[in-house]
Amino acid sequence: MAISRRDFLKVIGFTGVTSAVATIGGVLIGRGEDILKEIKPASKVRWAMAIDTRQFKTDEDFQKVIEACHKAHNVPNIPDPIRQVKWIWVDTFEKAFPTIEHEYISEEIKKRKFLLLCNHCDNPPCVRVCPVKATFRRPDGVVVQDMHRCIGCKFCMAACPYGSRNYNFYPPREFLSQVNPEYPTRTTGVVEKCILCYERLDEGKQPYCVEASEGKMFFGNLNDPNSPVRKAISENIVIVRKPELTTKPMVFYII
């Protein structure tokens, strides 16, 4: 897709503007790339998240987090419960961990609510099945959904064992009461999901949900022994969703 110098010279020739030739020297996107490499080294980063489910007590705690994400990403509020779009949502232990729930676990855990979102698996089935690389795993582990590329085949939704993917069954703009003008919406017929705010990560910020949780969620580089998420995981008892499928989820739940 990059524009070659020759292409550009051709057009300049056609338009007959000679003064522009002076600027051609720098019109090389490659040069920008070199500089960017120095700014953002592709080091061994593996983003992960730990959710301290003990600290999430009231509905307000959850709402703050969900709203921060949904407002920032223009996630529509669709009333039809079985065709909703949700990037991060709340469910019970029984539904979040159907393979390990048990009749006689503590009442407190049974009543506890869990924040659910894309697990950004290390071994993501959705990425494996996507026929156009619309969903792909970045070197830092974020499983991104490229809504420009998605053809809406819904294969990834069949492959995801966590129900974390959303298909736009309705034109999303009809269900937005307000928009964040800095972020796009989506269109009907594409799949979307949590993207771990990769744009913010690239700018050195934390995901919206982690920021809004006020210390109830830990985020960081799993490969760094001093990162908050690594500490949270090593100091507490954590579980992940459906570990038996070995998709290696990167969202840990502190019990």
Place this chain on the structure above:
Amino acid sequence: MFEYALKGKPRYWIWLGFLATLILIAFYFWNLEHHIGAGRLLGLHRDLTWGLHIGQLAFFVGAAAGAVMIVLPYYFHNYKEFSKITVLAEFFAVGMVLVAMLSVFVVMGQPPRVFFVLLHPTPNSIIFYDLIVLSGYLILNLICGWTVLHAEYKGVKYPAWLKPIIYLAILWGPSIHIVTAFLLQGLPGRDYWLTAIMAPRFLATAFSAGPALLIVLALLAKKLTGFDVGQKAIDTIAKIITYAFIINLLFFGFEVFTAFYSGIEHHKAPILYLFFGYEGHTEYVGLMWLSMILALIAVVLLVIPPLRRNETALVLACLAVIASVWIEKGFALMIGGFTPNPFHTVTPYIPTFPEFMIAIGTWAVGFTIVTILWKIAISVYQSKEKGVFIKS
């Protein structure tokens, strides 16, 4: 040769007009879906994103692969009885593959972007391979059928270069079914699909329902045009259907054994949901047992030789096979795969009227192609039988 498709009795044009109307209705709904959103028109939802249409992919890919059962004995074993039905089987496969491909196409939420599959080829995705094998099979069958028929039309033997292509087409046939089964059987967490017997079972259903549909169409053609593919050919195909269908039922039994003897709840759940109901949801219990009863009727009619040789009983048996396999594979397979959902609850799926009309529209495209190609083929054979001199 193509001129035969342009001349026909009024009933030929009325039939084609009827199919065209169905296609237009389907096109209307499909177009509407992309304007108002799938949620307002189709029964699909978060927990069941592949419904009726991918079911049609599974069923019609089988129908297409079923043609191999006719082409293989004719070319590999020189089974002369199939000489008349072979070209028909190849043309039938062309139409059925087209239905299968269209069934995938109508599922796409962004149809203009479909060519991205070729623009960004992704060898780790099964859809990529499915596209290759389906379009490959379509082209191979069209080339083989058309060239053989054209040679017949000119009264010569087909050219030698066709032989390797015919062999390739025969070997290619099962691949479309295996790859389509791989779409489903490699997904973690979808326990109804996550079984190695999925591909063999797909083949068994293909080799029973495909030839069954072919027999029904061939007998229909006999009634309408008087073109007879030969009693012996029909008998042999009926035997093939019998064995393949019984193997299919056995495979289903293996499936049930594994799920229930292992006692693993998640393997049992989809089968329980379909046949007995799960967590109070019993939407498809009746339909599944209907499929089972139809299968039983088909087995009885097929296994007893005098009944199998009786044309009426055979047609009934074939219809029972088609209906049973369609319910089980063209419909319930998707529901079983997606239910219970990842949260182990049941969200029922009821296909809507527009959804059915879109599916019927895809069938209509396939049957339009089959009608036209069969019209040509039968006209060629009949003009030869009558000894009409053909100007070349």
Place this chain on the structure above:
Amino acid sequence: MYNSDKVIVGIIIFILFFAMPFWLNFGKAKALPKPELPSDTKECVESREYMRAFHMKMLLDWRDKKVREGQVYYINSQGKFFKMSLQNTCMKCHKSMEKFCDRCHTTISAHPDCWRCHIAPEEVKKWQ
């Protein structure tokens, strides 16, 4: 060739029919579109000629760099940094889709689908 008279007439009718837009618009000159340029700034990301010729390629390139390659900034020929963003960089100066993008696109019947998802500046008002 059989039926050559019919075939040739058929081909001529076919060509005439498919050249219809040309016949319908023959001799009618349309005014050149005048996209409204921002008044408060003179400089775009690259030179005017470059943008005219390559804005679409550049946007596609930005899109892939940002979404798929995790890059944030574009460095132009002068060494200046720009955040790669249609909504937050381009449309901060070009404040209107209708008066800037659409003017040329409508004239030449180009229909890029950017705005089906990206929010055009004038559309933000609809929600406020």
